Amino acid sequence: MNQSVEPSYALVVKKDCPTCALIEPVIAELAEKIAGKLTVYVQDDPSFPANSNPIDDRSLEFSYNNGIEIVPTLIDLSADSEDRIYGWDKKQWREFTGISSLGEGLVDFKPGCGSKTQDPGMDEVLALRFDSGLLQARKVELAESEDIMEACFERGWTDGLPVVPPTPIRVMRMLSGSDRPADEIIGNMPPDYRPCSIEKIAINAVMAGAKPEYFPTIIAAAEAALLDKFCMHGLLCTTYFSSPVLIVNGPATRQIGMNSGVNALGQGNRANATIGRSLQLLIRNVGGGVPGGIDRATMGNPGKYTYCFAEDESDADWPSLAMDRGFDRDQSVVSLFAGDGLTPILDQQSRTAESLAKSMAASLRCVANIKLFGMADAILVVCPEHRRLLKDSGWSKADLKAALFDELMTPGSEVLRGANGMAEGMPAKFKDKLLNKFRDDGLHIVSTGGTAGMFSAIIGGWVASGERGSQLVSKQFSITGDENE
Amino acid sequence: MSDMTLLDPTAELNPVERQLLPRLQSLSGATVGLLDISKPRGKEFLDEVESQLTELGATVKRYSKPTFARVAPKELTQRISIECDAVIEGLAD
Numbered sequence: 001m002n003q004s005v006e007p008s009y010a011l012v013v014k015k016d017c018p019t020c021a022l023i024e025p026v027i028a029e030l031a032e033k034i035a036g037k038l039t040v041y042v043q044d045d046p047s048f049p050a051n052s053n054p055i056d057d058r059s060l061e062f063s064y065n066n067g068i069e070i071v072p073t074l075i076d077l078s079a080d081s082e083d084r085i086y087g088w089d090k091k092q093w094r095e096f097t098g099i100s101s102l103g104e105g106l107v108d109f110k111p112g113c114g115s116k117t118q119d120p121g122m123d124e125v126l127a128l129r130f131d132s133g134l135l136q137a138r139k140v141e142l143a144e145s146e147d148i149m150e151a152c153f154e155r156g157w158t159d160g161l162p163v164v165p166p167t168p169i170r171v172m173r174m175l176s177g178s179d180r181p182a183d184e185i186i187g188n189m190p191p192d193y194r195p196c197s198i199e200k201i202a203i204n205a206v207m208a209g210a211k212p213e214y215f216p217t218i219i220a221a222a223e224a225a226l227l228d229k230f231c232m233h234g235l236l237c238t239t240y241f242s243s244p245v246l247i248v249n250g251p252a253t254r255q256i257g258m259n260s261g262v263n264a265l266g267q268g269n270r271a272n273a274t275i276g277r278s279l280q281l282l283i284r285n286v287g288g289g290v291p292g293g294i295d296r297a298t299m300g301n302p303g304k305y306t307y308c309f310a311e312d313e314s315d316a317d318w319p320s321l322a323m324d325r326g327f328d329r330d331q332s333v334v335s336l337f338a339g340d341g342l343t344p345i346l347d348q349q350s351r352t353a354e355s356l357a358k359s360m361a362a363s364l365r366c367v368a369n370i371k372l373f374g375m376a377d378a379i380l381v382v383c384p385e386h387r388r389l390l391k392d393s394g395w396s397k398a399d400l401k402a403a404l405f406d407e408l409m410t411p412g413s414e415v416l417r418g419a420n421g422m423a424e425g426m427p428a429k430f431k432d433k434l435l436n437k438f439r440d441d442g443l444h445i446v447s448t449g450g451t452a453g454m455f456s457a458i459i460g461g462w463v464a465s466g467e468r469g470s471q472l473v474s475k476q477f478s479i480t481g482d483e484n485e
Numbered sequence: 486m487s488d489m490t491l492l493d494p495t496a497e498l499n500p501v502e503r504q505l506l507p508r509l510q511s512l513s514g515a516t517v518g519l520l521d522i523s524k525p526r527g528k529e530f531l532d533e534v535e536s537q538l539t540e541l542g543a544t545v546k547r548y549s550k551p552t553f554a555r556v557a558p559k560e561l562t563q564r565i566s567i568e569c570d571a572v573i574e575g576l577a578d
Contacts (some may be wrong), residue, residue, distance in 0.1 A: 138493040141499050148489065154503055157494050166492045194496030203494040285494040 010035070010058070010075040011099070012068045015048035017113035019088050020072050024049040026093070026103045033099055043071065063117045064126040070112040071168035085114035085422040124172035135168055136183055137199055148277035153205070155405075157258070157278070159305055161375045163207035174202040177212030178219060187226040190233035192288035196222065196421055200286050202280070208306075209270065213256050213479070217271075220277045220334045220477035221246055222457045224278060230336055231470040235462060236289040241340035242462035242470075244283075245379070246276050246308035247446055250332035253481040260312035262450035265309050265342060265381075265457075272294035276308030300342040312448045318387060318396055321446045325474045327384040332477055337379055337444065338462040338470035343367075345456040347386070353393035355399060357385060360456065361407030365437055367460045371425035373435040377442040377472070380404070383449045386456050397445060410435035439466050509571050513542035518569035520557065521549035527577035534573065 011022040016065060027052040031038050042048055043063055046056040057063055076083040085092050088110045091105045117126060119361035142151050148165045152158055175182050182199040189196040205218045225232045225244060230342040233244060248258055253464040283289045311320050322333035345363040390400055412430035419425055442465060462470050496567050509515055521527040535545045546568055552555045565572050
């Protein structure tokens with residue numbers, strides 16, 4: 001041990017720790033023998049330990065600032081590296097202090113206890129208490145007479161449903177779900193193009209009701225929304241129904257308990273509900289995208305509260321949406337699609353893949369308008385029973401995609417404006433063209449839902465799909481917060 | 486920090502205080518409610534306000550609270566919010 005000429009020690013204890021109580025006489029002995037060179041800090045009861053003139057550290061300021069994790073911790077302040085020993089180890093204490101008779105009569109060894117700084121939830125409390133620069137967002141002080149829930153409504157922060165009030169401690173806990181620094185700016189959030197920090201994402205995630213473990217997924221969703229290909233600004237402003245639809249793939253969905261089974265697109269799962277809602281609140285609050293303001297939707301759609309689900313990846317033969325986008329099965333990926341509600345495809349009679357593909361294709365023609373082609377993308381959501389039928393027929397996902405493509409080829413003359421007594425349709429220049437309902441890369445296939453029911457579905461896309469508007473975007477993330485592109 | 490401190494989730498473009506609704510740009514064609522809070526001589530005062538508003542091109546609708554001692558009934562404030570673009574709450578004595 002590094003012994004300087006003028007040894008000086010700090011000792012951190014708590015009365016509640018049996019090891020600290022055991023060595024109370026040792027502390028008194030040490031205080032006497034190296035008088036003036038030992039400073040004792042106590043975390044819970046300033047009357048302890050006896051005869052050592054302890055400093056009250058119930059605020060935990062010393063303990064926090066010195067990274068104390070175990071009590072007792074004895075620190076040699078005179079050593080260059082601030083040597084430390086933990087718990088009670090008679091031989092070690094004697095060597096550390098140079099007092100060979102220390103602790104005579106005591107047991108040789110007793111491990112220490114956890115420091116009060118390690119109590120559940122204390123980390124964020126102490127960080128807030130002693131690290132005032134961590135949070136940059138403006139603080140809104142409410143009057144005692146204000147109802148905290150109503151205050152959030154009155155300030156225009158909500159989507160019409162109650163939000164969890166974003167107190168500093170809740171925001172700190174949300175931030176702890178990721179390694180990303182709070183002041184990191186991920187980009188400018190449309191429509192106002194204001195800087196969007198990790199902290200602002202955390203505040204809105206708290207309000208949405210998310211847990212800190214969802215935070216990496218939420219950050220990835222926000223980053224995906226800012227990708228130029230997604231065209232979030234136009235999507236928000238449109239009079240059309242569309243809004244971000246979030247599809248999450250990979251191990252993170254299982255780790256955070258997302259629903260990819262019964263009622264996957266419905267209510268009831270906290271992760272599904274709050275991850276989607278976090279993005280919506282972020283666009284509202286940081287972006288300034290408020291309905292009736294920049295958001296000019298004629299009707300909107302209920303998914304503008306939240307629209308987020310996980311893919312069922314239980315079938316190793318079925319490539320996930322993320323895999324279709326070039327990612328691996330073991331990578332966690334969030335994809336954003338500019339889409340609207342959900343249109344059922346009921347098919348309980350098909351017993352062959354050919355028949356099912358025909359009925360799916362026929363239903364897909366209804367996206368936007370049965371006579372409009374190449375305008376809106378779509379997601380075909382295949383239910384597990386239909387997926388099984390395809391598999392039993394020896395069809396892969398690629399086979400389904402190819403069959404749908406073929407089924408959806410249509411002579412332009414059949415869907416021109418005015419054809420079949422309907423004014424809406426394709427311009428006359430497509431008269432002699434062979435058209436497909438969807439542009440290349442405009443039809444995506446995912447699989448989710450409960451194992452009972454031959455009910456697949458369509459999520460129709462924005463009528464400004466493709467390069468002139470929005471394209472499906474994907475962002476990989478890691479649940480540990482160790483994010484890489 | 487108390488439980489009554491919240492962190493602003495917005496881009497902080499607006500002041501923290503609750504915002505006023507947008508003011509009318511012009512009275513021409515607007516419907517303005519005059520709410521008599523039922524204090525003495527309120528009618529005479531609001532009659533004059535009404536004639537001046539009418540001259541400025543506004544349509545005026547008159548309302549009154551049952552008693553000045555209590556806040557306006559919810560049905561009354563809802564009716565005014567549906568029927569009017571702006572409201573002037575009249576005081577007298």
